[in-house]
Amino acid sequence: MGAYLEQSFGLQNSLVFILSAVVLLAIVLGFVTYSIYFQRKILGWMQLRIGPNRVGPFGLLQTVADVLKLLLKEDIIPKAADKPLFIIAPVIAFVPAFGVLAVMPFTDKLHFADVGVGLLYYIALSGITVLGVITGGWASNNKWALIGAMRSAAQMISYEIPLVMSVVGVILMTGSLNLIDIVEKQKEMGMWFFIPQFLGFIIFIIAQLAELSRTPFDLTEAESELISGYHVEYSGFRWAFFMLTEYVYIFAMASLTTVLFLGGWLPPIEYLSFIPGIIWFALKFVAIVFFIFWLQATFPRMRVDQLMQMGWKVLLPLSLVNILVTAVLKTVL
Amino acid sequence: MATLYANNYFIVVIFLSLGVLLPVVALTFGRLLRPSNPTEEKRKTYESGVDPVGSSWVQFNVKYYIFALLFVIFDVETVFLYPWAVAYDSLGLFALVEMLIFITLLIIGLIYAWKKKVLEWN
Numbered sequence A: 001m002g003a004y005l006e007q008s009f010g011l012q013n014s015l016v017f018i019l020s021a022v023v024l025l026a027i028v029l030g031f032v033t034y035s036i037y038f039q040r041k042i043l044g045w046m047q048l049r050i051g052p053n054r055v056g057p058f059g060l061l062q063t064v065a066d067v068l069k070l071l072l073k074e075d076i077i078p079k080a081a082d083k084p085l086f087i088i089a090p091v092i093a094f095v096p097a098f099g100v101l102a103v104m105p106f107t108d109k110l111h112f113a114d115v116g117v118g119l120l121y122y123i124a125l126s127g128i129t130v131l132g133v134i135t136g137g138w139a140s141n142n143k144w145a146l147i148g149a150m151r152s153a154a155q156m157i158s159y160e161i162p163l164v165m166s167v168v169g170v171i172l173m174t175g176s177l178n179l180i181d182i183v184e185k186q187k188e189m190g191m192w193f194f195i196p197q198f199l200g201f202i203i204f205i206i207a208q209l210a211e212l213s214r215t216p217f218d219l220t221e222a223e224s225e226l227i228s229g230y231h232v233e234y235s236g237f238r239w240a241f242f243m244l245t246e247y248v249y250i251f252a253m254a255s256l257t258t259v260l261f262l263g264g265w266l267p268p269i270e271y272l273s274f275i276p277g278i279i280w281f282a283l284k285f286v287a288i289v290f291f292i293f294w295l296q297a298t299f300p301r302m303r304v305d306q307l308m309q310m311g312w313k314v315l316l317p318l319s320l321v322n323i324l325v326t327a328v329l330k331t332v333l
Numbered sequence B: 001m002a003t004l005y006a007n008n009y010f011i012v013v014i015f016l017s018l019g020v021l022l023p024v025v026a027l028t029f030g031r032l033l034r035p036s037n038p039t040e041e042k043r044k045t046y047e048s049g050v051d052p053v054g055s056s057w058v059q060f061n062v063k064y065y066i067f068a069l070l071f072v073i074f075d076v077e078t079v080f081l082y083p084w085a086v087a088y089d090s091l092g093l094f095a096l097v098e099m100l101i102f103i104t105l106l107i108i109g110l111i112y113a114w115k116k117k118v119l120e121w122n
Helices: A002-006 A013-047 A062-071 A083-103 A118-126 A129-139 A144-168 A168-174 A179-189 A197-210 A235-261 A275-299 A304-332 B002-033 B062-084 B095-116
Strands: none
Touching: A002 B002, A013 A062, A013 A083, A013 A179, A013 A235, A013 B002, A062 A129, A062 A235, A062 B002, A083 A118, A083 A179, A083 B002, A083 B095, A118 A179, A118 A235, A129 A144, A129 A197, A129 B062, A144 A168, A144 A197, A144 A304, A168 A197, A168 A275, A179 A235, A179 B062, A197 A235, A197 A304, A197 B002, A235 A275, A235 B002, A304 B062, A304 B095, B062 B095
16 A cells, blocks of 8 residues: 555556545445444343344344345434434434544555544544534434433543543654554554553543443433434434444444554564464454443443543543653653 | 655545445435335324424533533643644653643633532533
8 A cells, every 4th residue: 555655646546545445445344244243142142142143144144134124214304304414414423434444554554544643633533423413413303312412422522532632642652643653653662552551541441432332331322211312213224324333433443442552463472473464453453342342241321420520520630640641751761 | 745645635535435425325225225105103203102392402401512612622722732742752841841831721620610510410
């Protein structure tokens, strides 16, 4: 990819860029399909159930069948809804979810845009999804949707602050916002950033769970009290796009965590460097995704007041402390 | 260098346009497959089986607005923190002290909000 980026803009390399982006999109969609399958399977096993096992061998085609079913479902737009906004909301939510992957390096060779402000781009773009959620909730003109969207927005913006601040420590240690540089620095230091930036790592993990609205922060969907939050009125494929956004974000967030704190494509010890980087990346990535699903079977849901207080009173001061300690240590050492 | 820069952002544009294209194509394609039979009952707003009373576009709890304000303040702070962190190596002690003052000012704001019980959620 690096070689193509160096070439001047032409038909050949633009075709390569477009094709590789399409391939990545296909991979992401495949990931979403099977992460949903494994999520259900893992949750099933943890709760001593079998999980999906009817469609295809071991139920492997369950999600495919679900997607096809959604494609055939009638698309209902409520009479009271604000139609243009209702239609555009899933798109607003989905675009940034896929767009952030443009700067994600999977290995030192296999990456897309090598942008100097990579991390800032990721953070800035991922913030736009809140807008899609709140647009969808408001446009539905439904009380459940409005409450769900408001809660969702409040939660996402509250945890966005600790999330973006917890990575300042990493930027301080690297001196760059480029995600490839961040991994190279970890190679140079011979240590993945989750060790020197342990506090930042913990804050990042907690805040990212809240950003993804996963358990224990899944209040926005709280089936038992809010029906399902901001997308109650959505049906068929429009609803599928909200779900897709959620799972594409899991892909993006797990990749980002791998790159920032777990050394990206680096092997744990130099001796193992004969195994290709992409395998290491995939292993760490899968471990994080599994961790996210595992929490779902382990934790109860938090209360909304606890949630907001934890974001502002615990995680925000802690992330500021993390920044200061990192900066001071950097000057002293 | 300029080509590298242009190419990188070209990729970003490709990703964003794919992000728009996928929903548009999927929904247009889906139109050929899905039934369309809207009835009065179907298009009614869902409210757990009860006829909805009034619109949902109402005045909402001001609490959310205050959190949004706090968010803007601290998000802008982060925007300042990022370039500071990138250039920290070359700026040295002076930048550290300056940033300490900046963060202290914001922490005072946070403490004020805390004391005013803005961060409580009832």
